[in-house]
Structures are given as C-alpha cells and as structure tokens.
Amino acid sequence: MTNLTLVLGDIADQRADALVNAANSWLLGGAGVDGAIHARAGRALTNACRELRESRYGRGLATGQSVATTAGRLHALWVIHTVGPHWDRHDDRSSLLASCYRTALEVAAELGARTVALPAISTGIHRWPLDDGARIAVRTVRETLASWETTGRQGVKAGARTIEEVRFVLLNQQAYAAFETAMAALDE
Numbered sequence: 001m002t003n004l005t006l007v008l009g010d011i012a013d014q015r016a017d018a019l020v021n022a023a024n025s026w027l028l029g030g031a032g033v034d035g036a037i038h039a040r041a042g043r044a045l046t047n048a049c050r051e052l053r054e055s056r057y058g059r060g061l062a063t064g065q066s067v068a069t070t071a072g073r074l075h076a077l078w079v080i081h082t083v084g085p086h087w088d089r090h091d092d093r094s095s096l097l098a099s100c101y102r103t104a105l106e107v108a109a110e111l112g113a114r115t116v117a118l119p120a121i122s123t124g125i126h127r128w129p130l131d132d133g134a135r136i137a138v139r140t141v142r143e144t145l146a147s148w149e150t151t152g153r154q155g156v157k158a159g160a161r162t163i164e165e166v167r168f169v170l171l172n173q174q175a176y177a178a179f180e181t182a183m184a185a186l187d188e
Contacts, residue, residue, distance in 0.1 A: 002145045003165045004138075006183070007117075008176045011169040012040040015075040017113035018068070020104045022121045023081035025060030027053055027067075032124040037079060041072030045079060048072075064099030066107045078111055080104045084122030087129065097122055097133065098140040105144050105163065114164045120175050130175060134182040141166055142186060 011019055011033055022033040027049040029038035038045055048069035061067055066082040082100040085093040100121045108116045120137065122128035170176040
C-alpha cells in the first residue's frame with residue numbers, strides 16, 4: 001500500500017525519485033513551481049526540455065498530460081512535467097486537473113519511481129481555488145492508487161517498482177491546511 005503524506009516546504013528541496021513540475025506547455029520554465037524547479041535543476045533540465053520540444057512536443061505538451069526528463073541538480077532521478085489547467089468559473093476543467101495527477105503517477109510508475117513529490121497543481125498563477133484543487137488532487141491520487149492496488153496494475157511495465165510514497169509538497173500553511181482538510185474529508 002502506498003503511503004500518502006503532506007509536507008510543508010519547497011518542492012525543489014525534496015528528495016524523491018520523481019518530482020512533479022507544474023509546467024507550462026512549452027516546458028521551458030516559467031513562474032512558481034516551474035521556475036523554482038528549473039532554477040534549481042540547472043542546464044541539464046533545460047536541455048532535456050528543449051530536446052522534448054524539438055522532437056515530440058513542438059506544439060507544446062497538452063494540458064493534463066505528463067512527460068519525464070532528467071532532474072539535473074535536484075535531489076531526484078526525474079522531473080515529471082505536467083501542464084495544469086487555468087481555472088475558469090464558466091468552464092469546468094476539473095477533469096484536466098485530475099488528469100495531471102493521474103498521468104504524473106502513471107509516468108512515475110512506468111519509470112519505476114518509489115517516491116513521488118507533487119505540488120498543488122494550478123492553485124497558484126492558474127488561480128484554481130485552493131480548497132477545490134486540494135479536493136481534486138487528494139481524491140484523484142487516492143482513486144488512482146486504489147485502482148492500481150485492486151487491479152494489480154501498479155508496476156505498469158515489466159520490472160517496474162511499486163510507488164511506496166506519494167508526498168504532496170505544499171509551499172505555505174494555507175495550502176497545507178487545505179490538503180489536510182481534503183484528506184480528512186476522504187477518511188470520513
């Protein structure tokens with residue numbers, strides 16, 4: 001069974017097999033989590049992202065999808081980039097936000113990651129309401145992991161290891177409290 005935890009801190013400081021980056025579709029760094037990860041990882045990450053842009057993602061990575069690169073100078077083996085949706089009160093994009101978490105975990109499992117660190121995707125500059133974003137994140141991660149345990153799918157490729165820990169890394173106390181509330185609500 002996978003351990004689901006909350007940590008207050010900066011995702012770029014985490015030690016994990018895979019760090020999930022709330023990336024922009026161009027994969028070349030930006031603000032928030034994306035900027036922090038690119039700044040800390042250095043040139044190796046930037047070069048890997050450029051290679052992806054030139055080879056497979058010339059038009060950018062689609063919202064809700066995920067792809068992995070090297071982690072550069074980070075304390076991780078991989079960075080899994082996922083593009084979160086912008087919140088829009090008139091257009092329900094929750095399935096795209098859920099897809100970010102689901103596809104990031106799928107990529108992590110395919111890589112054989114045992115530990116995965118996730119940020120609060122889309123709750124910063126994309127303006128997703130924090131409580132709703134936390135609810136979607138926790139529910140999606142739990143449902144994804146539970147479905148893998150039920151079907152025995154977690155090692156999705158031959159020899160892949162099981163994800164042992166998924167860690168939500170939350171930058172401030174407000175985000176931590178929202179995720180803590182979301183986890184408690186699902187435990188009831």
